[in-house]
Amino acid sequence: MRFCVLGSLEIVDDGPPVELSGVKQRAVLGYLLLHANHVVPTSHVVKALWADGVPSTGRKMVQNAVSGIRRTLASRPHAAGRTPMLLTHAPGYLLRVDPESVDLHHFQTLAERGRAELAEGLAEPAARTLREALGLWRGPALADLVETGIAWPELAALEKLKLVALEDRFEAELSCGRHHEVIAELEEVVATEPLRERLCGQLMLALYRSGRQADALDVYRRTYALLVDGLGIEPGRELRELQRMILNQDAALTVPGVPAGQIRVATTINPATVGAGTRTIPGQRQLSPEPPVLQDKPEPVKTADAVPVAAVRLPPSAPADARAERKNVSAVLVSAQLGPGMADADPEDVDEAMRGISAIIGGEVRRFDGVAGGSIGPMYLVLFGVPRNHENDAERAVRAALAIRDRFLADEIPELGVRAATGISVGVAVATGSALVRYGSCDAPPMVTGSVMDSCARLLSAVPDGDILVCDATRHATDEAITYAPVPGGGRGALAVAPAPRAI
Template sequence: MKFSVLGSTEVVDGGAQLELGGVKQRAILGYLLLHANKVVPTSQILQAMWEGNPPPTARKMVQNAVSGIRRMLAANTDPTTTPLLRTHRPGYQLRVDVQAVDLFVFRSLVRDGRSAISEGAHALGAERLREALSLWRGRALADLVETGICWSELTALEDERLSALEDRLDAELACGRHREITPELEVLTATEPMRERLCLQFMLALYRSGRQADALRVYRRTREALIDGLGLEPGRGLQELQQRILEHDATIQVPALVG
């Protein structure tokens, strides 16, 4: 049995996608998967499901959803995985092999990629991070987000994704792939105009591609977005890069290709 949260909530058993029940049951399953192998207090589930204002029948609704999830897990036909939803005071614990949950596979690959980069193996690191990012099929728990759910865990997960993406782009730059990633960075910076690291990477990729004027335009656009959106000037890193581009600083030209 395989579980997916990096996109719409999905459970697959023997190649077949399972029916997950109503919105509350899907949401409780998704929430427990985000906290897999940890005890999640019932009070925390109630807070997540009803934003601190649960109806009188809320605990019964949680119990019914848990029963439905247990029936689904009992249908597992994969002998290599034994998912189990336990009642564990003060709440519930979803016991599952982390290799069966795409979120934890993603995190493992990200750790491998970052470890490779820290050892100077930038090409291998970029490959591992690309593999990790390929697991995403949209926003985490996208089907639940469409119903109005906006848990802090989902915001943190999106930041994890973007951080892994930025690490991958740094590795690509270190490998001299600035031209290849320029179109991707153009889209990313349009989507995340105030994410300074992406803007810095875009400026550097443009400059290394011989597009100094375009790189400086990206700086001006980012500065305007930060001032308008947050009332802040760009950070020191962006300001220094702008100055170095203006000075044609040779130390930010294409690096010697690294592994």
């Protein structure tokens, strides 16, 4: 037996159509399906059925509807262990069903999978998955009940989920270069949701790539007028930046986005800034198995300040058609230096220990969904907010820094071996701010530039051994999630101590 709520309410199985008698019975079942496998108080069911005033017999009518639903469910054969049950469970009712039998659950699973594929840069699979998810909708959720005047907040929330999945699908289609195919559908959706800036931006991009620059700018003008005249606000930064790029006929708009899963970060750090502290950069390794930005075996060179640094092979200059975006990022620099016990160690032992350090940092980076960049000797770069921004990028950056620090301060570090783990020195810096991220072809790493990188390097040069030093912007963004201590001597920034005692 399958339950369908993404459209008119339907119960489907291999036998004759399953009929429910009366609007109240259908409404009770529909409401319980929206909260399947959760206890729903009777008072909530009653209010859902009679928003304008509950009759004196309201609870009795709900009880009668529940009895009728139970008879309907019991009258149908079911596979062993998969029988849906409507239970009386204080303070109300519990509809126990197999989640896979409800189309809403199937939609949510597919939508989440498609969003994850899109975040990983798998645009083509994401488009297919999201098309499948949206294909489950046969109309507005519980459309037959909506026609009777029901307007539950849960139904409005479902429509928003559908709209987000649709925006994700458009993003995937545009990343696949199918701008011509989605224009008509985008125009239709934007007409019904004219204040959704993400949709308007997607339509502008599709029109521009189709050679309709004037039409793309007209979409911006209409959106601007609606926001200013109706809400008294201007479009967000991303939409304004898109308009500027269209006006300038920026060549970056003509190519689909770079798959996020193939993005690698390359950055230039001022060695004199890093060398101002005690943490030097004697060599380098690649943190992840992705194609390296730095040479495997560089020849040491000398800077003007006589600080030894690795010879860095920078990626080619960004081509004129590279896509660039300005965005907020949180940069994490980790310095993990082997202890004095490794001073006379065999180079192969040092190499094994360095690989262990990379494995530890890489594991924590993946756990907190960051992007691993390159490394120079004992210094490793991690970024949050690339390629996509999240509301908690700064928090995830600091939590990752805490986890990395704690791994290296543990009594046992099996990845490094007994000798290498003795006296290891670790310090972490976190800085948050605006950066310019420039993407080239799928095979070239993006370039990340901005004062946030220099700020992070300065913090790393000043961080005490075993501590995590964050900038003021990072602390401000994470003050409720992370416990901080002042910097000894009244220095700038703050020392991250531990996650605050609250749920993540």
